[in-house]
Amino acid sequence: MSAIELKKLTKTFQTKDHQVEALKDISLKIEEGEIYGIIGMSGAGKSTLVRCFNFLERPTKGQVLIEGKDLGELSEKELRRQRSDIAMIFQHFNLLSQKNVVDNISLPLIIQGVKKSEAKKRAKELLKIVELEDKEKAYPAQLSGGQKQRVAIARALASDPKILLCDEATSALDPRTTKSILELLKEINKNLNITIVMITHQMEVVREICQKVAIMEEGIVVEEGGVEEIFDTPKTKAAKRLILGDKSKDDDILQDSKVKELLKSGKKIRIVFTENSAFEPVVSNMILKFNTPINILGADTKNVGGIAKGEMLIQLTDETKNEEDIITYLKERGLKVEEVEEDV
Numbered sequence: 001m002s003a004i005e006l007k008k009l010t011k012t013f014q015t016k017d018h019q020v021e022a023l024k025d026i027s028l029k030i031e032e033g034e035i036y037g038i039i040g041m042s043g044a045g046k047s048t049l050v051r052c053f054n055f056l057e058r059p060t061k062g063q064v065l066i067e068g069k070d071l072g073e074l075s076e077k078e079l080r081r082q083r084s085d086i087a088m089i090f091q092h093f094n095l096l097s098q099k100n101v102v103d104n105i106s107l108p109l110i111i112q113g114v115k116k117s118e119a120k121k122r123a124k125e126l127l128k129i130v131e132l133e134d135k136e137k138a139y140p141a142q143l144s145g146g147q148k149q150r151v152a153i154a155r156a157l158a159s160d161p162k163i164l165l166c167d168e169a170t171s172a173l174d175p176r177t178t179k180s181i182l183e184l185l186k187e188i189n190k191n192l193n194i195t196i197v198m199i200t201h202q203m204e205v206v207r208e209i210c211q212k213v214a215i216m217e218e219g220i221v222v223e224e225g226g227v228e229e230i231f232d233t234p235k236t237k238a239a240k241r242l243i244l245g246d247k248s249k250d251d252d253i254l255q256d257s258k259v260k261e262l263l264k265s266g267k268k269i270r271i272v273f274t275e276n277s278a279f280e281p282v283v284s285n286m287i288l289k290f291n292t293p294i295n296i297l298g299a300d301t302k303n304v305g306g307i308a309k310g311e312m313l314i315q316l317t318d319e320t321k322n323e324e325d326i327i328t329y330l331k332e333r334g335l336k337v338e339e340v341e342e343d344v
């Protein structure tokens with residue numbers, strides 16, 4: 001049984017003068033213990049989707065099943081109970097500024113009816129998990145962004161959730177702090193067996209910790225599957241735009257103006273290789289074998305799910321012969337090869 005299953009989910013907002021179809025017929029499954037990414041440009045429908053996961057937003061059509069239970073069939077009371085299994089963290093942390101760290105974490109438990117002393121004890125235990133034991137008396141204004149998110153994570157864990165929804169949880173943090181929060185989420189996933197859903201527009205977040213990913217565009221899931229597979233060979237235009245146009249690295253090869261100029265002519269090929277592929281000999285052997293010139297437009301390495309991935313963008317020039325044989329040659333040597341369109 002899946003932790004979360006969406007069946008033909010549709011959400012339409014009715015505004016004064018028009019309708020917005022924020023989600024269109026979305027079906028997907030997130031399995032227990034997974035770290036699952038949902039990625040898309042602004043306005044793609046990510047936040048609406050995640051709000052449907054706990055019925056903060058009721059879908060117009062379709063079903064949300066949490067561990068097989070259809071949320072649409074629950075009474076208000078049952079729904080409140082079910083929601084305590086699903087915790088959420090946000091981009092702007094949503095901490096209470098007049099309360100100190102321990103009170104921020106223990107308050108939801110006290111509201112649920114847990115004794116004050118018990119709730120504070122639990123809050124202190126949670127502070128150990130997020131490595132902030134020394135900050136229990138601090139107020140949010142005295143904490144850095146990363147520390148505030150750690151407090152928000154501790155608060156989210158207070159009700160022993162089975163699922164943690166992270167809505168742009170690292171978008172307001174610098175790259176180093178982002179990394180440390182992602183590490184913490186990985187540990188929580190592993191040690192507490194909590195299913196994590198990462199809603200993000202940051203490709204590096206998905207690359208770093210997710211096993212599966214859904215790519216959203218205009219309310220539709222256009223591509224879904226294993227992160228490695230989708231990052232190596234994105235199929236849809238939306239996925240290619242996000243992955244090949246990933247601006248998360250300053251030296252991203254497709255953003256370089258010289259490369260953009262060169263991209264205007266000739267066939268471009270993107271080659272992806274892992275640490276196991278003998279990349280350099282393959283490319284030089286290819287040039288020797290086919291006795292043909294190619295342009296190397298750029299090369300880069302990225303970390304996808306902990307595996308070093310290299311990519312190289314080459315251009316076959318007007319003098320290049322045997323284009324199809326070259327592509328077959330590279331594929332036969334275990335490299336992933338795809339033609340790059342100009343408008344990615």
Ligand SMILES: Nc1ncnc2c1ncn2[C@@H]1O[C@H](COP(=O)(O)OP(=O)(O)OP(=O)(O)O)[C@@H](O)[C@H]1O
Pocket residue numbers: 013014015020021022040041042043044045046047048049201
């Ligand atoms: N309450 C609402 N009323 C009307 N339209 C809405 C409402 N909430 C969202 N929308 C619309 O639904 C679409 C999807 O919005 P949503 O916030 O889910 O996208 P998103 O991918 O999370 O974007 P962002 O990353 O910018 O938050 C947008 O066109 C938005 O304007």
